[in-house]
Amino acid sequence: MATVSPGMRPPGPCGPPPSLRDPAVERDPHPLYRTLREHFPLVHDAPFGAWLVSRYADVRAALEDPRLVAPPPGHTPAHQADGMHRSLVAAAFRGPASAALSAGVERTAYVLARRLADRREADLVAEFCHWLPAAAAVAALGLPYEDTARVHTWCRTGLDHLGGHHPELDAFLRPYIARRRAHPGTDLLSVLCAARVGGRPLPEEAVAGLAGTLLGAGGDTTARALASFLANLLDHPGQLAAVRARPELTAGAWAESLRRDPPLHVVLRRATEPVGVVPAGATVACLLGSAGRDPARFADPDRYDAFRTDPGPLAYGSGPHSCPGTLLARLTAEHGLKALLAAVPDLRWAPGARPAAEGLISRSPRTLPVRCR
Ligand code: HEM
Incomplete structure (x- = not known):
């Protein structure tokens, strides 16, 4: 998972990081996802109450990280099971x-x-x-x-x-x-x-x-x-x-x-111990909707291409709860x-x-x- 801390951002826009709670995001989250992937690959979204992970490789690593566990049933947008x-x-x-x-x-x-x-x-x-x-x-x-x-x-x-x-x-x-x-x-x-x-x-x-x-x-x-x-x-x-x-x-x-338009855009995890800059007890939001459009992983990611040879399986999650x-x-x-x-x-x-x-x-x-x- 990316280890960029909020105090050590790569060059990008000034001011507070954007939030998933911004009303425009519900209409179209992809401009926000782009900004996150480019400038804030790991960032705390205070209004949303979670650390956001947006790049494909980082989302996958977070879902597979045993220190990041699925919240108890009923506290997650996805369905859970023991x-x-x-x-x-x-x-x-x-x-x-x-x-x-x-x-x-x-x-x-x-x-x-x-x-x-x-x-x-x-x-x-x-x-x-x-x-x-x-x-x-x-x-x-x-x-x-x-x-x-x-x-x-x-x-x-x-x-x-x-x-x-x-x-x-x-x-x-x-x-x-x-x-x-x-x-x-x-x-x-x-x-x-x-x-x-x-x-x-x-x-x-x-x-x-x-x-x-x-x-x-x-x-x-x-x-x-x-x-x-x-x-x-x-x-x-x-x-x-x-x-x-x-x-x-x-x-x-x-x-x-499923890659381009997954039905679940956000899957939550809770840190059982510090993970890089993420403190123990914090919530991590794995942005599946952003991961599927990461240009570092997919050529021309916004395009729907039924013939694409490797759309990847991340829309179904990864790791123990996939x-x-x-x-x-x-x-x-x-x-x-x-x-x-x-x-x-x-x-x-x-x-x-x-x-x-x-x-x-x-x-x-x-x-x-x-x-x-
Ligand atoms: C296109 C359809 C589906 C998508 C995109 C999807 C996506 C997902 C994702 C992303 C997770 C992981 C959640 C996490 O990591 O916290 C998950 C878990 C799960 N899904 Fe699906 N799902 C789909 C259909 C189904 C169907 C048809 C079933 C019916 C049996 C199902 C049953 C489950 C269960 C029981 C879990 C929990 C697994 C666990 O916590 O170990 N899903 N699904």
């Missing part, structure tokens, strides 16, 4: 579980996309991105489709920070867990019920927490990332046509969108785009539309008005 929960989430994506997930995502993407096929105009955020991640998890878990809306509401109101538990969701899941234990099927809930850790089946609470993580923790993040992905492709019809003609390009196009949901997120993007392009081959922006991204910590367009026919 080690046990984390390894279970990772396990949920292997073997038969990943097949159930993939089938759930594919089916759901198809159903949602078909609904748009006969429409003249639609908002892809409200009618597609917002629903796909949660509805896909509902399908993969083998829960009734008609319960998607209430499951979605619980997840959005109660599970933002920690995958896991919501009293109403737990109560809803309990009878399904009991049934799958007695009569296992091929769905993901049956797979989780049959999973063994240390030779023992997972307790009901752990199964419910895992299902909650799948339904909620990554849902909002994936929905935002999907919105930015579609916006980038709609902005570049030539690249959209290339991805349509060669679906094997989709994974790279998705990774490139995201265990990358596969599910990628499946959602791949199946989502494929289904949309099949149902709406002429997909394009509605006339005059190009909504800007919004948000400081989580960032994505709030609407995507498109023409379907």
Whole structure:
């Protein structure tokens, strides 16, 4: 991590360093990120209450530094999990579980996309991105489709920070867990019920927490990332046509969108001991949104280029807390785009539309008005 102290700044503009709290930053954070990377690579942002790290190499080093730990759940913009929960989430994506997930995502993407096929105009955020991640998890878990809306509401109101538990969701899941234990099927809930850790089946609470993580923790993040992905492709019809003609390009196009426009712009850490000029107990804000646009790491970083060969994986974090949901997120993007392009081959922006991204910590367009026919 950079060891420049506030008293020893490299040559740059005079006056106090800029702050993430500046109202203009929420509209467009990239001018601030540029200034930070060039002149204040490590700086204390008093109004925001954290040390800001903005260069790619420094953000990565900070996320991997064992002296910088994730704050307790609920105090971080990203979703958090303890080690046990984390390894279970990772396990949920292997073997038969990943097949159930993939089938759930594919089916759901198809159903949602078909609904748009006969429409003249639609908002892809409200009618597609917002629903796909949660509805896909509902399908993969083998829960009734008609319960998607209430499951979605619980997840959005109660599970933002920690995958896991919501009293109403737990109560809803309990009878399904009991049934799958007695009569296992091929769905993901049956797979989780049959999973063994240390030779023992997972307790009901752990199964419910895992299902909650799948339904909620990554849902909002994936929905935002999907919105930015579609916006980038709609902005570049030539690249959209290339991805349509060669679906094997989709994974790279998705990774490139995550680099340029990650859904989580800020991930927080707390210093357990002094780290360079950062005192023990201080909060460090790792600016993922800035790291992805660092010209020292990426050529022409502001440009969206679906053919870029190395967009890097930093949007998913790095080190001990990096995201265990990358596969599910990628499946959602791949199946989502494929289904949309099949149902709406002429997909394009509605006339005059190009909504800007919004948000400081989580960032994505709030609407995507498109023409379907
Ligand atoms: C494009 C979609 C996604 C992005 C960009 C993303 C990004 C991230 C990032 C940056 C972190 C690290 C937070 C930190 O270091 O404090 C993280 C952690 C996590 N993500 Fe995701 N995520 C996505 C989708 C998902 C999905 C679909 C799941 C569902 C299972 C998920 C579950 C988790 C969990 C449980 C953690 C906590 C890991 C830990 O603390 O050890 N994420 N994610």
